Amino acid sequence: MRFLRKRASPTPSPELPPAEGVHACLHVALAPQWDDLAGMGVEAKASHWLCGACGELFTPEQAQELRSNEAERLKQALGGD
Ligand SMILES: [Zn+2]
Numbered sequence: 001m002r003f004l005r006k007r008a009s010p011t012p013s014p015e016l017p018p019a020e021g022v023h024a025c026l027h028v029a030l031a032p033q034w035d036d037l038a039g040m041g042v043e044a045k046a047s048h049w050l051c052g053a054c055g056e057l058f059t060p061e062q063a064q065e066l067r068s069n070e071a072e073r074l075k076q077a078l079g080g081d
Contacts, residue, residue: 025054026073027066033057 032046039045049063050056058066066073 025051025056026070026077027051027053027056027058028070028074029053030058030063030066032063 029052030049031052032043033048033050034040034045035047036045039047044060046060046063049058049060049066051058
């Protein structure tokens with residue numbers, strides 16, 4: 001007589017959404033980084049933007065977008081529901 005083995009533990013999905021917290025950073029602490037010293041101090045000439053909160057690097061285009069909707073994202077985050 002055979003006993004069927006039941007898997008007690010649920011199989012973890014390989015495509016789980018990112019854990020909460022991973023995308024919790026709003027990236028509002030962006031600081032310009034310059035590869036080229038000639039452009040240093042000029043935000044428009046920044047090579048990258050570094051989020052001081054999470055350490056993620058963004059392209060100037062990404063940073064511009066992040067900053068353009070910064071207030072909106074903050075409102076959403078603070079507003080809760
Ligand atoms: Zn961040």
